[in-house]
Amino acid sequence: MKRVCFLLKVRQERLAEYRERHAAVWPEMQAALTATGWHNYSLFLRDDGLLVGYLETEDFERARAAMDRTEVNARWQKEMAGCFEELDGAAPDAAMVPLSEVFHLA
Template sequence: MTSPTQRVCFQLRVKPELLDEYIRRHSPVWPEMLAEIAASGRRNYSLFLGEGGLLTGYYETDDDEAAQAYLAASEVATRWEAQMAPFFDGLDGRPDQAATPLTEVFNLHTQLVASGAAAATTESTH
C-alpha cells in the first residue's frame, strides 16, 4: 500500500528591503536546483509572496523526511540555501530546513472522500 501524499505548507518572512532581489533570484531558479527539488520527491511546489514580505510555500511529497534529508545532503541545495538565507527575517539555519510547517486544518478532497461525496462530485462534473 502506498502512503498518502503529504501536503506541506510553510511561512517565512523576506526582509522588505530585499524583496525585489528575492523575486529576481527566483526568476528563474537555477536549473540544477530545480532538478534537485524534483529529485528529492517534492512536486507541485509553489511560493506565494504576500504583503510585508510574508512568503508562503506549498509542496506535495510522498515522504517529507526523505525529501528533507535528500536536500540537506545536496551540494547544490546547500549552495542555493546559503545564498537565500540572508533574505529572511528571524531564521536560524537553512531556509529549506528551518521553516516550520503549518498545520493543515481543512482539505476539500479529504473531507469529500470521508463524507462519500467525492464520487458524486466527480460524476456531476463530467
C-alpha cells in the first residue's frame, strides 16, 4: 500500500461550508471511494484554508481515474469546486498533486 499526501487551499469564506459538507459526505461517495481503492483517507483543514489530504492506495493514478469514471464523483466535484482557490479550471480531485515522502516511521 502506498501513502499519498496532497495539499489544496479552501477559500476563507467557504471554510464553514466545507466543514459542514465533509461532516456529512454522501454514503454513495464514501462507497465509491472505497470501491475504487481509496483507503485510510483523511482530510485535515487549517483555519487559514490549508487542506492536507492523506490516503493509502495500491496505485494513486488508477484510484483517481476510477473515481473520475463515477457519476457520484462528478456531482461531488462540481459542487465542491467553488470551495477551492487556485484550481485554474481543474476539478479539485485533478488538482491533487502528491507530495514526495521524505520520512516514515513504521
